[in-house]
Amino acid sequence: MEIRVSELVPSVATRTRGAEAIEALKDRIRGQELTDLVIDFSGIRIMPRSFVDEIAYKSQRIQQETGIRIIYRVDSDVTLGKLAWSAGLRGLKLSYLWQNSNEPTEVEPRAPKEPEWDAQREEIMTT
Numbered sequence: 521m522e523i524r525v526s527e528l529v530p531s532v533a534t535r536t537r538g539a540e541a542i543e544a545l546k547d548r549i550r551g552q553e554l555t556d557l558v559i560d561f562s563g564i565r566i567m568p569r570s571f572v573d574e575i576a577y578k579s580q581r582i583q584q585e586t587g588i589r590i591i592y593r594v595d596s597d598v599t600l601g602k603l604a605w606s607a608g609l610r611g612l613k614l615s616y617l618w619q620n621s622n623e624p625t626e627v628e629p630r631a632p633k634e635p636e637w638d639a640q641r642e643e644i645m646t647t
Contacts, residue, residue: 522558522593523548525575532567538574546582554588562595562619572602573609580612592627595619604630 528544529537549557559579561567576592583590594600594616607614608629615624 521549521552521554521556522560524560524563526564532564532571534568535570535574538571539578541571541575542578542582545579549582549588554586556589556591558591558593558617560593561599562593564599567599567602569602569605572599573606576603576606576612576614577610580614589615591624592616593619600627601630603627 523545525532525541528541528548531537532541545559559575561572579590582588592603592614594603595618600616603614603616604627606612607627608631612629614627616627617624
């Protein structure tokens, strides 16, 4: 099954919208027998890191709870970079697909480079 993020929420502007998208995603997959689920970020041009992080973090919890393999579809290096940032921040193992591909690749985690890294990490990990 593949679900476009744009079908889950009207806006991708905040971490709160990411949480809303995850709740909508749970409703869409409830009761279905799935082995794989692709969350499609393609077509979204402006998307904050906090939104992507919320989706990545909470969808990985869904993966752990259900055994459904979660994969993210991307169409830009910018979105892939945001997934890599989230993977580095939270120690997640994420897989992605390029827009027209069906062959998943593992996201290479990347730690944020901001000078306030420790403070940011502490704040994000406690929310």
